[in-house]
Amino acid sequence: MKALPILAMLLAASASAQAQSSPSPFSPEVRPDRAVTFRFRAPNAKAVQLALEGRQPAPMRKDGAGVWSITTEPLAPDIYGYSFVADGQALIDPSNWRIKPNLISPQSAVAVAGASSQLWEETDVPHGDVHHRFYRSATMGEDSDFYVYTPPGYDADKEESFPVLYLLHGFSDEASAWTTVGQVNFILDNLIAQGKAKPMIVVMPLGYGTMEMARRGWAAWSDRDLQRTNFRQFTEALLTEVAPLVESRYRARKDREERAIAGLSMGGAESLLTGLNNLDEFAWVGAFSSGGLPANFQSDFPALDKESSARLKLLWISCGVDDDLISANRDLKRYLTAKGIRYSDVETPGIHSWLVWRRNVAEFAALLFR
Amino acid sequence: MKALPILAMLLAASASAQAQSSPSPFSPEVRPDRAVTFRFRAPNAKAVQLALEGRQPAPMRKDGAGVWSITTEPLAPDIYGYSFVADGQALIDPSNWRIKPNLISPQSAVAVAGASSQLWEETDVPHGDVHHRFYRSATMGEDSDFYVYTPPGYDADKEESFPVLYLLHGFSDEASAWTTVGQVNFILDNLIAQGKAKPMIVVMPLGYGTMEMARRGWAAWSDRDLQRTNFRQFTEALLTEVAPLVESRYRARKDREERAIAGLSMGGAESLLTGLNNLDEFAWVGAFSSGGLPANFQSDFPALDKESSARLKLLWISCGVDDDLISANRDLKRYLTAKGIRYSDVETPGIHSWLVWRRNVAEFAALLFR
Numbered sequence: 001m002k003a004l005p006i007l008a009m010l011l012a013a014s015a016s017a018q019a020q021s022s023p024s025p026f027s028p029e030v031r032p033d034r035a036v037t038f039r040f041r042a043p044n045a046k047a048v049q050l051a052l053e054g055r056q057p058a059p060m061r062k063d064g065a066g067v068w069s070i071t072t073e074p075l076a077p078d079i080y081g082y083s084f085v086a087d088g089q090a091l092i093d094p095s096n097w098r099i100k101p102n103l104i105s106p107q108s109a110v111a112v113a114g115a116s117s118q119l120w121e122e123t124d125v126p127h128g129d130v131h132h133r134f135y136r137s138a139t140m141g142e143d144s145d146f147y148v149y150t151p152p153g154y155d156a157d158k159e160e161s162f163p164v165l166y167l168l169h170g171f172s173d174e175a176s177a178w179t180t181v182g183q184v185n186f187i188l189d190n191l192i193a194q195g196k197a198k199p200m201i202v203v204m205p206l207g208y209g210t211m212e213m214a215r216r217g218w219a220a221w222s223d224r225d226l227q228r229t230n231f232r233q234f235t236e237a238l239l240t241e242v243a244p245l246v247e248s249r250y251r252a253r254k255d256r257e258e259r260a261i262a263g264l265s266m267g268g269a270e271s272l273l274t275g276l277n278n279l280d281e282f283a284w285v286g287a288f289s290s291g292g293l294p295a296n297f298q299s300d301f302p303a304l305d306k307e308s309s310a311r312l313k314l315l316w317i318s319c320g321v322d323d324d325l326i327s328a329n330r331d332l333k334r335y336l337t338a339k340g341i342r343y344s345d346v347e348t349p350g351i352h353s354w355l356v357w358r359r360n361v362a363e364f365a366a367l368l369f370r
Numbered sequence: 371m372k373a374l375p376i377l378a379m380l381l382a383a384s385a386s387a388q389a390q391s392s393p394s395p396f397s398p399e400v401r402p403d404r405a406v407t408f409r410f411r412a413p414n415a416k417a418v419q420l421a422l423e424g425r426q427p428a429p430m431r432k433d434g435a436g437v438w439s440i441t442t443e444p445l446a447p448d449i450y451g452y453s454f455v456a457d458g459q460a461l462i463d464p465s466n467w468r469i470k471p472n473l474i475s476p477q478s479a480v481a482v483a484g485a486s487s488q489l490w491e492e493t494d495v496p497h498g499d500v501h502h503r504f505y506r507s508a509t510m511g512e513d514s515d516f517y518v519y520t521p522p523g524y525d526a527d528k529e530e531s532f533p534v535l536y537l538l539h540g541f542s543d544e545a546s547a548w549t550t551v552g553q554v555n556f557i558l559d560n561l562i563a564q565g566k567a568k569p570m571i572v573v574m575p576l577g578y579g580t581m582e583m584a585r586r587g588w589a590a591w592s593d594r595d596l597q598r599t600n601f602r603q604f605t606e607a608l609l610t611e612v613a614p615l616v617e618s619r620y621r622a623r624k625d626r627e628e629r630a631i632a633g634l635s636m637g638g639a640e641s642l643l644t645g646l647n648n649l650d651e652f653a654w655v656g657a658f659s660s661g662g663l664p665a666n667f668q669s670d671f672p673a674l675d676k677e678s679s680a681r682l683k684l685l686w687i688s689c690g691v692d693d694d695l696i697s698a699n700r701d702l703k704r705y706l707t708a709k710g711i712r713y714s715d716v717e718t719p720g721i722h723s724w725l726v727w728r729r730n731v732a733e734f735a736a737l738l739f740r
Binding site: 051083090092094097105124127130155174 | 391392393410411421453455456459460462471472473474492497501506513525544
């Protein structure tokens with residue numbers, strides 16, 4: 001009989017922090033057939049759309065209580081980012097705890113499970129852990145951070161050392177993107193449990209050489225000098241700050257054949273610029289849906305020649321065929337072909353999206369350190 | 371001259387994921403005098419309020435472009451959670467990357483810096499790191515996780531072992547709350563650098579004994595059986611799953627005098643229930659703004675007597691005087707006094723808020739393991 005006073009007190013304590021708002025409607029509701037219903041209360045909005053990752057915006061309909069909703073057709077098992085666009089303003093679903101972090105456009109996310117578990121889902125296999133590390137970057141002149149995945153069993157065996165994949169996020173992401181959105185820690189757990197990937201350390205640094213790049217938002221891409229500074233300082237911070245910290249703190253192998261670099265979008269361009277210009281450091285390079293590629297391949301990759309090809313254990317270049325960046329990636333591949341550089345040419349279904357990149361990283365990681 | 375095509379391509383790639391929305395207005399804008407301007411586009415809303423942590427909701431005003439705004443008076447340096455309440459619906463600020471994660475009511479957050487750095491800010495001192503660990507909980511029958519802070523220098527010295535603080539979040543929080551919202555890793559970094567706290571490991575488990583408690587939302591508190599299951603299973607998972615994992619993976623001291631437990635709100639009640647009923651395990655107990663306290667102190671703390679007091683190195687009970695839970699906390703303190711149990715009686719300014727708990731944990735941590 002004491003439950004009600006306790007409830008009242010907690011609700012009062014909660015309400016004082018949250019103002020007098022109505023409870024949010026149930027959203028998203030993933031149905032047994034994998035159709036998803038999204039709901040959003042906006043009684044006075046004139047138009048609300050669902051912007052779901054990989055799809056065209058779709059109109060939602062309002063009920064008498066001012067709640068807009070839409071039910072999709074059954075969706076393929078995946079994790080989808082989404083926003084509600086209310087009278088032109090993209091909004092996060094206030095009913096959904098699952099948020100896709102982003103420095104420019106945070107969104108919500110919904111996981112749709114299938115009959116069998118997907119590679120990016122947490123399953124009942126041994127798990128690695130994810131370390132978040134903080135340091136002061138002399139190159140950037142400000143605080144920076146990075147994440148480190150150590151594979152299952154890392155703690156138990158104090159002798160074994162591991163190869164390292166440096167894995168770079170895209171423009172507008174924060175350093176957590178590959179774990180929170182990409183779920184790369186679960187992807188690696190699953191691949192390792194299935195014997196499909198070698199146990200490895202994955203280092204996920206903050207991917208800006210200067211935070212000015214993120215602070216300016218999309219306008220940063222119209223400032224070519226800023227882009228060049230960003231790329232140059234990123235390489236410097238990675239090679240002179242992050243990698244030495246990792247190698248002093250973790251049992252990381254240091255040979256070039258035990259070090260890989262890969263990334264998505266801006267991080268794809270960074271992987272190419274940092275990797276191909278530092279073949280003494282990396283023998284494995286992956287570039288997923290690269291964006292912000294060099295304007296002039298010859299001047300940005302000055303040392304690249306046929307000899308480079310022999311030093312590369314793998315150069316893996318992927319892009320979705322419906323990605324607006326496909327033609328820039330094809331330009332790059334034509335250049336590499338002309339220079340006699342071998343690469344794996346991977347074109348997949350899909351747009352510029354995490355639906356593509358989770359699959360890319362799984363495919364790429366399985367090839368590494370063989 | 372290549373900058374514009376690159377920009378156009380990236381914008382197109384971004385837009386396809388985000389639908390045709392307008393850029394969000396600049397928000398929040400922290401001014402040099404520490405006043406903060408909040409802006410939110412909702413052209414057809416009839417009323418929008420700012421719900422800022424620790425304050426009454428305040429009306430915002432709309433301009434001709436449909437952007438609502440408000441400028442506060444200068445705010446004391448702190449980190450404030452906030453929402454926009456648009457026609458009764460609490461919303462996350464879509465312009466702000468900084469989000470306060472929560473399983474029921476995620477919000478935005480804004481940091482207001484002062485002339486000197488605050489204890490919870492990242493400063494240029496040695497940093498500990500934060501480990502995120504995943505495991506399958508037999509007690510809960512589902513996946514669970516916890517975070518571990520290791521102090522600066524933990525990696526460098528492979529021999530030294532450290533005392534452990536188990537630190538529990540509140541109802542509706544996820545396991546990351548003490549680091550993402552509480553910034554306890556930076557608080558410890560700063561206290562340790564100043565010689566005000568002993569280097570320690572901090573373990574921050576998921577604080578539910580059953581996730582049903584979180585899935586039901588605030589309605590869970592009207593189900594007394596569910597609460598009891600939640601508290602009982604939380605203690606079991608902590609003592610039989612999380613603590614053994616921590617002690618097998620980290621250089622953690624195991625003596626009761628080297629183990630503390632503390633938490634906020636629901637986590638305060640859990641600290642009391644788990645700590646005071648397991649004095650063989652913990653000699654230090656802290657309870658900040660406890661919520662969901664036992665209905666019957668005598669039956670929930672059966673073994674508590676004057677002998678208990680001698681075994682407790684510290685029992686630290688705090689609450690803000692404007693917290694709706696102050697009277698429940700005073701009831702508890704009266705009970706402890708009647709039973710002859712000594713405790714530190716800490717009443718501070720403030721409501722049920724992280725503004726109180728960041729200060730609580732700093733004060734409490736400085737007292738530990740002396």
